[in-house]
Amino acid sequence: MGLDDLVSKGRHALEGHEQQASDALDKAADAIKSRTGDDQDQVVDQVVGKAKEFLAEDKPTE
Structure with a gap:
C-alpha cells in the first residue's frame, strides 16, 4: 500500500464529513x-x- 492508497482511503473516509473534519482541526489547533x-x-x-x-x-x- 503506497501513500496514494492511504490518501485515497482517507479522502473516502472523510467524504461527506468535511465540516466535522474542519471543526476537529480547529479544536486540535486550539489545544x-x-x-x-x-x-x-x-x-x-x-x-x-x-x-x-x-x-x-x-x-x-x-
Missing part, C-alpha cells in the same frame, strides 16, 4: 496553541490552513 508559546501560533495556523485546503481539494461538484 496545541494552549500548550505552546505565542510564537508558534502562526505555524499552527499555517498547518491547519494547509490541511483544510487539502480537505477541499478534488471535492466532487454536483
Whole structure:
C-alpha cells in the first residue's frame, strides 16, 4: 500500500464529513496553541490552513 492508497482511503473516509473534519482541526489547533508559546501560533495556523485546503481539494461538484 503506497501513500496514494492511504490518501485515497482517507479522502473516502472523510467524504461527506468535511465540516466535522474542519471543526476537529480547529479544536486540535486550539489545544496545541494552549500548550505552546505565542510564537508558534502562526505555524499552527499555517498547518491547519494547509490541511483544510487539502480537505477541499478534488471535492466532487454536483
